[in-house]
Amino acid sequence: MEIHETHEKIEEAHHKNNKRAAILIIALAALLAIVEMAGKEAEFQSIDRNIDRSDTYAFYQAKTIRSTLVRTVMEGAALLPREGAADEGAAREKQIADWQATIKRLDSDPASGEGRKELLVRAKEITAERDHKLHAYHDYEYAAAALQLAIVMASAAVITEVTLLELVSAGLGLAGLAMGLIGWLAPALLEL
Numbered sequence: 001m002e003i004h005e006t007h008e009k010i011e012e013a014h015h016k017n018n019k020r021a022a023i024l025i026i027a028l029a030a031l032l033a034i035v036e037m038a039g040k041e042a043e044f045q046s047i048d049r050n051i052d053r054s055d056t057y058a059f060y061q062a063k064t065i066r067s068t069l070v071r072t073v074m075e076g077a078a079l080l081p082r083e084g085a086a087d088e089g090a091a092r093e094k095q096i097a098d099w100q101a102t103i104k105r106l107d108s109d110p111a112s113g114e115g116r117k118e119l120l121v122r123a124k125e126i127t128a129e130r131d132h133k134l135h136a137y138h139d140y141e142y143a144a145a146a147l148q149l150a151i152v153m154a155s156a157a158v159i160t161e162v163t164l165l166e167l168v169s170a171g172l173g174l175a176g177l178a179m180g181l182i183g184w185l186a187p188a189l190l191e192l
Contacts, residue, residue, distance in 0.1 A: 021158045021166055025151055028173050032147040035180045039140030042133050042183065049130035053123055060119040067106040067116065074099040132187055139183030139190065146176030 074096055082089055109115035113122070153169035156162075182189050 017161060017163065017166070018158055021154050021169075024166065024169060024173070025154045025158075028147055028151045028154060028169070028176075031173070031177060031180070032144060032151065035140050035143045035147060035176065035183075038180065038184065039137055039144060042137040042140055042187075046130055046133035046137055049126055049133060053126040053130055056119055056123040056126055059114070060116055060123060063106050063114075063116045063119065067103050070099050070102050070106070074103070135187035135191060136183045139179050139187055143176045143179035143183060146172050146179060150176060 077092065077096060077099075080092075082092070105115065107115055108117040110118065150169045150172035153165050153172060157165035157169060
């Protein structure tokens with residue numbers, strides 16, 4: 001009777017270990033799915049912010065070109081001789097004043113937020129947002145790698161019935177969870 005009871009206890013212990021490892025695998029797989037989704041979202045947002053950044057810098061560049069062109073025309077007009085009727089001189093001065101106002105508006109236009117000064121500030125803000133999302137994406141990738149390794153180790157623990165593999169799997173799972181949380185809460189924390 002003792003051998004039979006011992007054998008049953010051994011079977012029960014193996015069954016318990018396999019159940020524990022199976023539950024660990026399920027938890028790790030669920031966590032991996034969440035981290036993968038968050039990583040993809042961070043990647044898409046990073047790409048979106050990069051497109052916004054590129055568009056904003058292109059708009060800034062267009063404003064710079066236009067400002068330079070207007071400034072060049074204005075300087076050329078100022079060099080022309082001032083012969084002719086007084087009303088022509090007044091019209092020329094009015095046109096030069098209009099061009100100066102256009103240059104000033106192209107350089108800074110707080111009302112529309114589309115002056116060169118405002119565009120440059122916005123482009124730098126978008127760049128910071130993009131970098132933030134990119135750091136989050138990398139953190140999620142590291143988390144996913146740790147969770148994938150943890151799943152492999154937990155699967156090996158089921159097959160080999162080695163408890164140490166289960167513990168290593170749990171440790172990798174915790175590391176993956178920590179990296180996922182860093183990606184969510186403080187992406188630039190591990191910036192290299």
